[in-house]
Amino acid sequence: MKKVKLGDVCKIQSGGTPSRGNLNYWNNGNIPWVKISDIKEKHLSRTEEFITQEGLANSSAKIFPKETILYTIFATLGEVSILEIAATTNQAIAGLQIIDENICKDYLYYYLISLKPFVNEIGRGVAQNNINMQILRNFEIPLPSLEEQKAIARKLDKVSGLIEKRKTQLEKLSELVKSRFIEMFGDVINNDRNWPMATMGDVAEIKIGPFGTLLHKEDYIVGGHALVNPSHIVDGKISVDISLTISDEKYEELSAYHLKIDDIVLGRRGEMGRCAVVKEEGLLCGTGSLIIRPNDRLKPYFLQTIISNPTYKKIIEDKAVGVTMMNLNVPIVESLRVPMLPIALQNDFISFMEQVDKSKYIEKISVRVLTIFWQKVYIWK
Numbered sequence: 001m002k003k004v005k006l007g008d009v010c011k012i013q014s015g016g017t018p019s020r021g022n023l024n025y026w027n028n029g030n031i032p033w034v035k036i037s038d039i040k041e042k043h044l045s046r047t048e049e050f051i052t053q054e055g056l057a058n059s060s061a062k063i064f065p066k067e068t069i070l071y072t073i074f075a076t077l078g079e080v081s082i083l084e085i086a087a088t089t090n091q092a093i094a095g096l097q098i099i100d101e102n103i104c105k106d107y108l109y110y111y112l113i114s115l116k117p118f119v120n121e122i123g124r125g126v127a128q129n130n131i132n133m134q135i136l137r138n139f140e141i142p143l144p145s146l147e148e149q150k151a152i153a154r155k156l157d158k159v160s161g162l163i164e165k166r167k168t169q170l171e172k173l174s175e176l177v178k179s180r181f182i183e184m185f186g187d188v189i190n191n192d193r194n195w196p197m198a199t200m201g202d203v204a205e206i207k208i209g210p211f212g213t214l215l216h217k218e219d220y221i222v223g224g225h226a227l228v229n230p231s232h233i234v235d236g237k238i239s240v241d242i243s244l245t246i247s248d249e250k251y252e253e254l255s256a257y258h259l260k261i262d263d264i265v266l267g268r269r270g271e272m273g274r275c276a277v278v279k280e281e282g283l284l285c286g287t288g289s290l291i292i293r294p295n296d297r298l299k300p301y302f303l304q305t306i307i308s309n310p311t312y313k314k315i316i317e318d319k320a321v322g323v324t325m326m327n328l329n330v331p332i333v334e335s336l337r338v339p340m341l342p343i344a345l346q347n348d349f350i351s352f353m354e355q356v357d358k359s360k361y362i363e364k365i366s367v368r369v370l371t372i373f374w375q376k377v378y379i380w381k
Contacts, residue, residue, distance in 0.1 A: 001144060007137025009100035010108075014073065014133060015089030016060030018051050025055030032087035033061065036076050039093070042109065042160070044070065045084040061088040064095035069109055071096055074130040078116035080109055094136060102146055106153035111141060173356050180352055181305060188339045189311040195341055201334030204303075205293040208268070208330055209285040210257045220244060225251040228259060229286035230267030230274055236308060238265065238276045238283070251284060257291075259283040262300045264292040266307065268328035272320055273313030277304050290333065298338065299346040301353060306338060 006012065015034070018025035029050035038047050051061065064070070065086050072079040074092035082105065089095060098105060122131055144152075186193040200206065215227075224247050226232075226240035233239075251258075259265055259278045267274040269288045277300045285291050294303055306312055316336065320326035 001142045003140045004100075004143050005137065006096070006139040006141055009098060009103050009141065010069075010096040011099050012094055012096050012133060012137055013062060013064075014060075014091050014094045015062060015064075017090045018055035018059040018061060022055070022058075025052055025058065026050075028052065029055060031056055031063065032085055034070060034083075034087050034089040034093060036072050036079060036090075036092055039070060039072060039079045039081040042082060043084045044081040044087075047087060051088060056088060060091065062095075063088055065097070067105060069096040069098075069105065069112070070094070071112060071136070073133075073136060077122075077131060078112070078119040080112045082106075082109055092130075094133065102143070103141075104146060104149035104153055106157065107149035108141065110153060110156045112139075115139065173359055177305075177353060177356050181349065184345065184349055185339070185341060188306060188341075189309060189315070191339060195339040197337050198297075198340050199334060200292070200336040200338055203295055203298045203338065203340070204264075205291075205295075206330045206333045207257070207285070207291040207293070209287045209289045209291070210254055212287050214254060215246070215250075215287065219246050219250050221247055224248070225282050225284055227284050227286040228265050228276075228278075229288040230270050231288075232286070233265065233267055233274045233276045233289075236276055236304065238278065240283070246284065251282075254284060257285045259285055259291065260293065262294075264294070264300055264304055264307070265289050266292055266328070266333070269325055272317040272326070272328070273307055273309075275304055275307050277301055290328065290330070292333065297340060297343070299343070299350055301350050302341070302346040303338065305349075305353075 020026070026049075029052040031051050031053065032047040033049045033051045034044065034047050035049065038044060051059075055061070056063070063086055064083060066083055068083045070081045070083060070089060071094045072092060073094050076092075096108075098108065119131060122135065143149075185195070188195065191197065220243070222243050222245065224245035226242065226245045228238055228240065229244075232241060246254075261278055261281060263278040264275050265278060265283075265285060266289060268290050275292075292303070294300055307316075316328065316332075317326070319332045319335070320328055321332070
């Protein structure tokens with residue numbers, strides 16, 4: 001199949017940022033100014049910030065016309081969107097204006113999305129995780145006929161639409177759990193129903209992960225017992241790194257830090273309140289985490305729901321200590337107050353959660369299947 005270089009079929013320019021120190025460049029501005037966080041969907045029609053005509057004239061920012069493809073080239077790489085409005089961008093975003101009539105805009109959009117893993121590999125080799133304009137211009141684009149491009153884009157539009165619907169359904173299911181919790185228990189953080197309260201230390205054993213001196217670089221192997229640090233807690237679940245594991249011997253040596261089923265592992269650095277319930281044996285609490293082991297008065301998933309509440313996270317954050325990095329320690333966590341609800345009510349809520357989780361699992365499988373199909377539609381793969 002014929003291939004063309006991106007720079008041969010597109011006029012490619014990066015944006016710029018007017019000086020933040022000059023309010024005349026920003027105050028009462030009416031020119032949309034795109035930053036990476038604005039790039040969320042296929043089409044972009046609004047921005048959080050605006051610049052003035054004076055800001056435009058005194059910076060490297062430039063106005064890109066409607067239907068320009070935006071492509072992120074710094075920090076967060078490979079995000080793509082199509083402008084539905086004329087707008088400027090910062091220097092972390094390149095504007096691609098198609099100059100070849102044999103290129104279908106939607107086809108190019110999807111192809112650029114497919115390059116994201118490749119682009120991130122390139123970016124990792126650079127200190128600041130970026131790709132320069134020359135690399136971008138040299139991207140090779142497979143070029144079937146214009147009609148084939150349009151047919152591919154139509155298929156991917158349909159599949160992408162189905163994926164988004166599934167993702168929306170997942171978000172609704174998560175909101176349903178939050179609504180059910182409030183319906184059953186009220187605002188437990190402010191305790192508007194006057195539930196009995198206890199400190200975390202009264203209802204759970206709290207233990208900090210091993211000190212860094214207990215684990216050394218040479219202790220790590222591939223395929224052993226995984227460590228659970230804050231970065232391994234994603235969306236309330238444990239997601240281990242098989243390259244950050246230890247041998248059976250080292251695992252036994254650190255038996256005091258074994259995670260048990262129904263423990264809650266809580267990140268004590270970085271994002272406060274990041275936690276997950278342990279579902280399998282053989283994991284080790286990492287140096288950046290701590291263990292909460294509830295007694296029979298508090299169900300693990302119920303406690304996890306409380307800790308994950310944004311208001312409760314803020315309480316934890318306010319109690320954290322440190323100068324360069326905020327940290328939690330055992331006394332801080334032991335002092336946290338939690339509502340003591342009847343076990344029967346806790347179990348009712350957990351049963352509801354389990355039913356929702358089954359629905360979420362089905363939705364996630366659907367998203368995965370659709371995503372695989374989405375990838376296979378590409379004829380260049």
